[in-house]
Amino acid sequence: MxxxxxxxxxxxxxxxxxxxxxxxxxxxxxxxxxxxxxxxxxxxxxxxxxxxxxxxxxxxxxxxxPETFGCLLHWIYTGHIVVMNEEDIDATERQAPSLRYVALVELYALADKYGEPRLRNATIDQIIELADTTEIFPGTGVVDIACNKTSRRSNLRKVLADYYNACAELEWLLDHQDELAAEFYFEMAMRMKEGINDSPNVNNKCRYHEHNDDVPKCS
Incomplete structure (x- = not known):
């Protein structure tokens, strides 16, 4: 029936x-x-x-x-995030995935604006998986986009702050201090104050997720 x-x-x-x-x-x-x-x-x-x-x-x-909206639309139809076609990823991008990080941060910002927690969670997962695969965390240009386009204390900012706290050497931070916004250093300090001192990875990615009645907790 x-x-x-x-x-x-x-x-x-x-x-x-x-x-x-x-x-x-x-x-x-x-x-x-x-x-x-x-x-x-x-x-x-x-x-x-x-x-x-x-x-x-x-x-x-x-x-x-248009490219960012196309990624949003692809996710709406399929439930999967694709920011670059495999054939478009050249050797340079494969070694240092700056274009993919930028595309993912732009997509997160769009999901933030439109109130899509599922897409925000999925985008964070993609960023963490990309960092795990390439062993390169997002650069300062990516952080700048995140600070300009997402709200303070957003989960994306927390992910990025945790990468910099765990992976960036003090000497590197001093050499690049003018490339990072003061509010990002504040986020880094807040994360350390909260006792978070390890790098994001596929095993702890759920701590960066949003959960509510419509988005159940990770199993």
Whole structure:
């Protein structure tokens, strides 16, 4: 017997999302409305009349890079994060994954803005797994993006602060002190005060996760 609690998904109604604000860099995405409304709070409002764009079924995101929105959309559809295709990762990026770190931090910032704790957790997992695989923690440019685009005491900042506390030598920190924001040094100090002195890794990644009624604790 079929359960009456299930409804057939509607593939007939879609929304056009225009990401990017610069001429020549805008990109249009056609998205099924039911998928969008089931996820980020912004889109739920946009598609249900909370924004003027909803009347024309067009949502404009001029402040969001098309590549970052594409990563968000890929995660919404598949549940997996892909910031770079395997064939696009050259030898330099494979050795020092700066582009992938930047893309992951941008994705976390987008998930932070749209209220997606599951995506924030998944993005942190990807950052930790990437650091474990390459044995290179995120550089100062990545930290700068995180400080500019995420809130204080965000879990992303905690991850980065723990890497620098555990992995960066004092001499290196002194040589690069002008490259790190004062608020990041504050985060590093807070983490040490909280008794966290080990590096993030795949075995302790759950301590950087957010959990609530919709996001159960890790098993």
């Amino acid at each position: 079929c359960s009456s609690s299930w409804s057939r998904l509607d593939f007939t109604e879609s929304v056009t999302v225009v990401a990017g604000g610069k001429i020549g860099q805008k990109k249009r995405f056609t998205v099924y409305k039911y998928i969008i409304t089931a996820h980020p709070e912004f889109f739920r409002a946009a598609c249900n009349g909370g924004f003027e764009e909803a009347k024309d079924k067009i949502v404009r995101l001029p402040e969001v890079e």
